[in-house]
Amino acid sequence: MTSENKQTGAEPGDSTAGESTGAPVNKDHETDGSPEPAKTPEVTAEGAVDREVAELVGRLTEQEGLAGPERRRLLGRLTTLLARGSRRAKDTGVGRGRWLAEVFTAVAPRIPIRDLATLSEHHHGLASEALADDLVRTAAKATMTVGAIGGALAAAEFAAPPLLLSAPAQLVAETLVVAAIEVKLLAELHEVYGIQVPGTGTQRAMVFVTAWSKQRGVDPLSPATVSIALGAAAKAGLRNRLLRTLGRHLTTLGPFLTGAVAGGALNRAATRRLAEAVRADLRINRALPPGKS
Numbered sequence: 001m002t003s004e005n006k007q008t009g010a011e012p013g014d015s016t017a018g019e020s021t022g023a024p025v026n027k028d029h030e031t032d033g034s035p036e037p038a039k040t041p042e043v044t045a046e047g048a049v050d051r052e053v054a055e056l057v058g059r060l061t062e063q064e065g066l067a068g069p070e071r072r073r074l075l076g077r078l079t080t081l082l083a084r085g086s087r088r089a090k091d092t093g094v095g096r097g098r099w100l101a102e103v104f105t106a107v108a109p110r111i112p113i114r115d116l117a118t119l120s121e122h123h124h125g126l127a128s129e130a131l132a133d134d135l136v137r138t139a140a141k142a143t144m145t146v147g148a149i150g151g152a153l154a155a156a157e158f159a160a161p162p163l164l165l166s167a168p169a170q171l172v173a174e175t176l177v178v179a180a181i182e183v184k185l186l187a188e189l190h191e192v193y194g195i196q197v198p199g200t201g202t203q204r205a206m207v208f209v210t211a212w213s214k215q216r217g218v219d220p221l222s223p224a225t226v227s228i229a230l231g232a233a234a235k236a237g238l239r240n241r242l243l244r245t246l247g248r249h250l251t252t253l254g255p256f257l258t259g260a261v262a263g264g265a266l267n268r269a270a271t272r273r274l275a276e277a278v279r280a281d282l283r284i285n286r287a288l289p290p291g292k293s
Contacts, residue, residue, distance in 0.1 A: 053081050053103065054110040060177045061111060061184050063142040064122075072149055075173055082176075083169035097239040100172060104179060104242060105230065108205040111180050113187045116194075132192045136275040139185040143178045143267035147249070175246045178267055183212045185271070186278055193282035195220060210234050213241040215274055217281030245270075 056078040060071065085103065086096075120127055123134045187208045190197060197204045197218055210230065211218050214237060230238065248266050 049081055049084065050106060053078065053085070054107045056081070057107045057176050057180050058110050058112060060146070061142070061180045063138045063181075068149070071145070075146070075149055075170075075177070078177070079170045079173040082172045086169060086172065097243050100175070100242050100246070101235060101239045103172075104176060104238070105206070105209065107176060107180060108183060108209045109202040111184050111187075111205065113184060114191070116191045119188060119191060128192075132189055132279060135185060135188055135192065136272065136279075139181055139275070140268045140271040142181050143271045144264040146174055146177050146181070147267040148264035171246055171249045174249045175242060178249075178271075179212065179242060179245055182271055182274055183208050185275060186212050186217075189275070189278055189282060190218060193217075193279075194286045195282055206230055209238060211278075212274075213237040215241075215277050217278040217285065219281065219285050221285070 056074055059066070060074055060078070066074075082103070086099065114122065119131060119135070123131055126134055183205075187197075187204075190208075195218060197207050197220070199207065207218060213234070248270065
C-alpha cells in the first residue's frame with residue numbers, strides 16, 4: 001500500500017469485484033465459450049445500486065470532514081438501498097445472514113486503506129504506538145457516532161410508527177458501516193505495525209475481513225490467517241460476526257434517545273476490544289519500526 005487513501009481496491013480481474021448485494025451471479029457463459037448475454041435493465045440497475053452501496057459505506061468510514069447532517073443523510077440513503085436489496089434477497093430465497101455477508105464482501109474491497117506515510121501525515125506526524133493509539137481513538141469515536149445517529153433516527157421513528165418498517169434495514173446499514181470502520185482500523189493497524197499482507201486489493205480485503213470476523217491480527221507466518229479465499233468455515237464465521245454486530249445494534253431502537261446513548265457506548269467498547277486483541281497479536285508478529293511516540 002503506497003498511496004494516499006488507497007483502497008483495498010476492486011481490480012478488473014478480481015473475482016469478487018462484481019458481486020451483487022442480493023442477486024445470484026450466473027457464470028455459465030464463462031465455461032462454454034459463448035458470448036456474454038445482454039444485460040437486462042434490471043441487472044444494470046442492480047449493479048448501479050451495488051456500487052452506490054459500496055460508495056456510501058466507504059464515505060461513512062471517513063472519520064474526519066463529514067458533518068453530522070451529511071452523515072445522517074448518507075446513512076438514510078444507505079438504509080433505503082439496503083431495504084431494496086433485502087427484498088430482492090428474500091424474493092430469491094437467500095437467508096438474512098448469507099445476504100448480509102455477501103453485501104459486506106462486495107463492499108470490503110472498496111474500503112479506503114491508508115499507507116503508513118499517509119496515516120502519519122493525517123495524524124500530526126505520529127508514529128509507532130502513539131499513532132496506533134490515535135487510530136483506535138478515532139475509530140472508536142466513529143463507531144460510537146454511527147450508533148448515536150442510528151439511535152437518534154430510531155427516536156424520530158418512534159414519533160411516527162409507520163416509519164418503523166424501515167428499522168431492520170437501518171440496523172443492517174449501521175452494521176455494515178461499523179464493520180467497515182473496524183476492518184479499516186484493523187488493516188491500518190497492520191500498516192502501523194509493519195505487517196504486510198500480499199495479494200491484490202480484493203485478496204487483501206478478504207484477509208482483513210476474515211481477521212475481523214475472528215477479532216484477531218494477521219500472522220504472516222501462518223497460512224491459515226492469510227488465506228485469500230473465503231472457505232465454508234470463514235464464510236460461517238463472517239456471517240456469525242455480522243449477525244452478532246447486528247444484534248448489538250438492536251439497542252438503538254430504544255425509545256427517545258436511550259437507544260442513541262446505548263448504541264454509541266456499545267460500539268465504542270466493541271471497537272476498543274477489537275483493537276486491543278489485534279494489537280496484541282501484531283506486537284508478537286512484528287516489532288514496531290522506530291518512530292516518534
